[in-house]
Amino acid sequence: MIHTDLLNSSGGGVPPEPPRAPRQGAATRLWGCLGLTVLALLAPASPAQAHELWLDREAGAYVLHRGHRSGAHVGEERVPYGRGFVRTAFCADEQGSQHPLPVVGEYPVRLLGDCAAVLLEVSSGYWTKTAWETRAVPKAGIAGVLRSWRADEVVKRIDRWSAALALTLSAGLELSPLENPLTLKPGDKLKLRVSYQGKPRAQVPVAYDGHTRGASGEDGVVVLSLRRGGLQSLSASIELPLEDGLADTLLLASTLNFVLPAQ
Numbered sequence: 569m570i571h572t573d574l575l576n577s578s579g580g581g582v583p584p585e586p587p588r589a590p591r592q593g594a595a596t597r598l599w600g601c602l603g604l605t606v607l608a609l610l611a612p613a614s615p616a617q618a619h620e621l622w623l624d625r626e627a628g629a630y631v632l633h634r635g636h637r638s639g640a641h642v643g644e645e646r647v648p649y650g651r652g653f654v655r656t657a658f659c660a661d662e663q664g665s666q667h668p669l670p671v672v673g674e675y676p677v678r679l680l681g682d683c684a685a686v687l688l689e690v691s692s693g694y695w696t697k698t699a700w701e702t703r704a705v706p707k708a709g710i711a712g713v714l715r716s717w718r719a720d721e722v723v724k725r726i727d728r729w730s731a732a733l734a735l736t737l738s739a740g741l742e743l744s745p746l747e748n749p750l751t752l753k754p755g756d757k758l759k760l761r762v763s764y765q766g767k768p769r770a771q772v773p774v775a776y777d778g779h780t781r782g783a784s785g786e787d788g789v790v791v792l793s794l795r796r797g798g799l800q801s802l803s804a805s806i807e808l809p810l811e812d813g814l815a816d817t818l819l820l821a822s823t824l825n826f827v828l829p830a831q
Contacts, residue, residue: 619647620778622801623686623725623825629672630679630686630725637777637801648675654690659683664732684728687737692719694815706814716815717807725825726750736763743774743802743824746789750826754796761788762804764820774804797830 624631632654635646657669659681669686672678679686694706696716707716722740726733729748736742746759761784762772768788773780778801782790794800805821 619645620801620803621690621721621723621823622799623688623723624799625727626678628680628682630669630681630683631676632679632688632690632723633676637799649690649692650674653677653692654688656689658687658737660685660687660733660737662728662730662732664730664735664737666737684730685724685726685733685737688723689738689740690721690723694718696815707816708814715817717817717819718810718815719819719821721821721823723823723825727826734761736766739765741769741772741804741806741820741822743804743822745824745826749800750828752794752828754794754828757791757793758802759789759791760802760824762790762822763788764806769806772804772806774802776800776802778803794828797828800824800826800828 619634620637621632621634622637624633633646634649651674653675654671654677657671657679658666659669660666660683662684666687669679669681669683672680679688693704694716695718696703696705696707696710697714698710698712699714700712703710707713720740722738722742724737724742726745726749729750734744734746736744741762741764744761744763746761749758752758760774762769762774768784768786770784770786770788772784772788772790774782774784774790774792776792776795781792784790784804792802802824803822805819808818808820810816810818
């Protein structure tokens with residue numbers, strides 16, 4: 569399950585962006601100067617600004633990176649995260665059975681194992697934004713709060729397929745292929761289900777390489793085209809109200825990785 573512990577401010581020093589939103593149309597240009605100021609303070613970050621998480625395979629280990637793999641900032645930045653960022657790590661076999669993986673080191677953490685799928689639950693903890701700054705703390709006791717949130721994410725990588733992996737492996741926001749993604753090639757379509765707490769989640773925008781390409785239907789299903797070979801990155805995010813007195817909203821994100829043959 570997703571954990572709720574507060575990370576210390578060493579969690580990377582960079583506030584996690586709120587869920588990626590589709591680009592606004594021409595109507596946003598009708599805002600007056602005051603409206604634009606408020607929008608700049610409160611609006612979610614665009615996909616181009618968001619930091620991505622992805623799992624690579626390096627020397628027999630899974631390695632969790634954070635930074636930019638796609639978009640205008642590709643290759644420009646790696647964003648370290650702090651101790652405790654990775655809350656849990658699980659290895660799933662072809663039957664869907666799971667066992668914990670030991671987490672080695674800090675940034676980038678390494679996970680030793682040979683898994684059909686590996687799933688990490690990570691958290692940047694609580695964040696509070698005022699007119700002056702954004703800090704990695706709960707909102708309690710802070711004056712002039714404009715927005716506060718807790719950010720949790722599920723990161724999953726699939727290296728071997730079985731039908732059991734079409735089922736959810738966590739209670740967090742999760743992207744699950746409904747067919748074997750490893751047999752596909754660029755130009756093929758992949759059917760995914762978006763779930764939260766093990767149930768299909770409708771109307772969730774899903775991005776491919778940081779760009780929104782579709783949204784889940786009432787059954788949680790979305791179909792996306794795969795555009796290139798190599799490491800695939802599909803992602804989704806939602807925002808929910810939070811009533812723990814420490815933040816206003818819970819920002820949930822999910823990333824799915826798998827590899828297609830290079831073109």
